Amino acid sequence: MSDAQRSGSPAIAKGYAESRFGQLHYAESGSGAPVLLLHQTPRSWDEYREVLPLLGATRHAVAMDTLGFGASARTPEPFRIELFADAVEDLIESLGLRDVSLVGHHTGGVVAIEVAARRGTDIANLVLSGVPYVDAPRRARVADAPPIDHVTPAADGSHLVELWNRRRPFYPADRPDLLARLVADGVRVLDRVEEGHRAVNAYRMEDRIRLVRSRTLVLCGEEDAYSLPDVPRLCAAVPGSTSAVLPGTGVPSVDHRPDLFAAAVGAFLDEGAAGR
Numbered sequence: 001m002s003d004a005q006r007s008g009s010p011a012i013a014k015g016y017a018e019s020r021f022g023q024l025h026y027a028e029s030g031s032g033a034p035v036l037l038l039h040q041t042p043r044s045w046d047e048y049r050e051v052l053p054l055l056g057a058t059r060h061a062v063a064m065d066t067l068g069f070g071a072s073a074r075t076p077e078p079f080r081i082e083l084f085a086d087a088v089e090d091l092i093e094s095l096g097l098r099d100v101s102l103v104g105h106h107t108g109g110v111v112a113i114e115v116a117a118r119r120g121t122d123i124a125n126l127v128l129s130g131v132p133y134v135d136a137p138r139r140a141r142v143a144d145a146p147p148i149d150h151v152t153p154a155a156d157g158s159h160l161v162e163l164w165n166r167r168r169p170f171y172p173a174d175r176p177d178l179l180a181r182l183v184a185d186g187v188r189v190l191d192r193v194e195e196g197h198r199a200v201n202a203y204r205m206e207d208r209i210r211l212v213r214s215r216t217l218v219l220c221g222e223e224d225a226y227s228l229p230d231v232p233r234l235c236a237a238v239p240g241s242t243s244a245v246l247p248g249t250g251v252p253s254v255d256h257r258p259d260l261f262a263a264a265v266g267a268f269l270d271e272g273a274a275g276r
Contacts, residue, residue: 009053019090022073026064026091030056033124034097035269037063038088038108039254040130041196042149042186044070047105047254054262059269064091066111069189069196079195081203085114101125101272102214103265105254106227110134110200117211125272126214126238127265130221130251133230133237134205142201149186150194160187170251178255209237216241217268219261223250242268 010030016023027045029052037055039047045063055061065072067087068079077083088111092100101124104112109131116123132138149166151159164183171179186193216238220228222245235241244264249257 010056012049012052012056017091017094019067019073019087019094021067021075021087021090024064024067024073024087024091024094025071026062026095027052028056028060028062029053030058030060032059033099033101033269033273034060034062034095035101035103035125035265036088036092036097037061038102038104038111039063039066039069040106040108040251041200042069042189042193043182044185044188046070046181046185048258049255050258051254051262051265054258055266058266060097062095062097064088066108066196068192070185079192079199081110081114081199084111084199085118088112088115089118099124101127101269103127103129104131105129106131106251107196107200110203110205113205113209113212114203116214117208120211120213123214125269126212126216127219127268128216128234129219129261130224130227130253131218131230131234132200132227133233134200134203136206139201147194148197151190153190159190163187172252172256175256178252181255182252206237209234212238215268215272217264218243219246219253219264220244221246221249221251221253221257223248224253226251244268 012027012029014027037048044065048063052061068074102112109128116126151162153159218231218234231243246253246260
């Protein structure tokens with residue numbers, strides 16, 4: 001018997017959906033109104049492993065591997081937010097998700113903005129978690145910034161320690177298991193791991209976010225110094241949006257505090273459903 005079965009939570013099932021790029025991998029839990037979860041760079045659906053059954057208790061929760069990450073198809077094209085969004089739209093159509101809500105964390109949130117900008121009110125709700133506000137000043141500021149995850153493979157495997165140490169300051173000291181999951185995902189895309197970050201920093205969010213018509217929640221961990229300062233700017237860019245801060249967590253808020261994350265997302269989605 002699985003942990004989900006023992007706890008009474010819905011089980012997680014995995015599958016592949018067809019797209020113009022090849023097969024896209026996803027995991028799902030529960031049934032009802034659909035909510036699609038998009039991960040940060042360089043993660044996979046695994047970032048939402050604990051969140052899926054929590055949201056799946058009352059709805060159809062789906063977490064996909066972004067194009068080029070996890071077990072999803074890869075493309076020789078340079079990664080762009082628009083390219084990631086193409087794959088998200090393909091998965092939505094392939095799975096027949098209607099009136100879907102989008103939840104995106106860091107890179108996934110930027111992708112979610114692009115999808116919502118394209119599809120308008122077809123996206124019922126939008127949750128932007130730990131998302132930076134990307135505009136011309138930011139693009140100039142980070143143009144020469146050092147890489148976040150890029151490491152050069154070494155014969156003795158020391159590059160794995162280097163990747164671990166690069167990310168360690170963002171993770172709670174008592175949860176090396178969470179950092180191990182990130183490193184495992186990063187190793188799978190080591191040759192292109194930095195492209196996801198570059199795609200975020202090249203995206204013209206200031207032009208696209210004004211097209212968002214979905215109910216929007218801007219969510220951030222209180223220790224996420226990377227994105228927390230941008231919460232007011234995101235809220236100002238999407239009229240009628242609301243915000244919430246998750247206490248005691250930072251960049252890895254999704255898997256560090258899945259209980260708080262799922263509760264905040266679930267409450268927002270429930271409010272939207274009640275208002276219809």
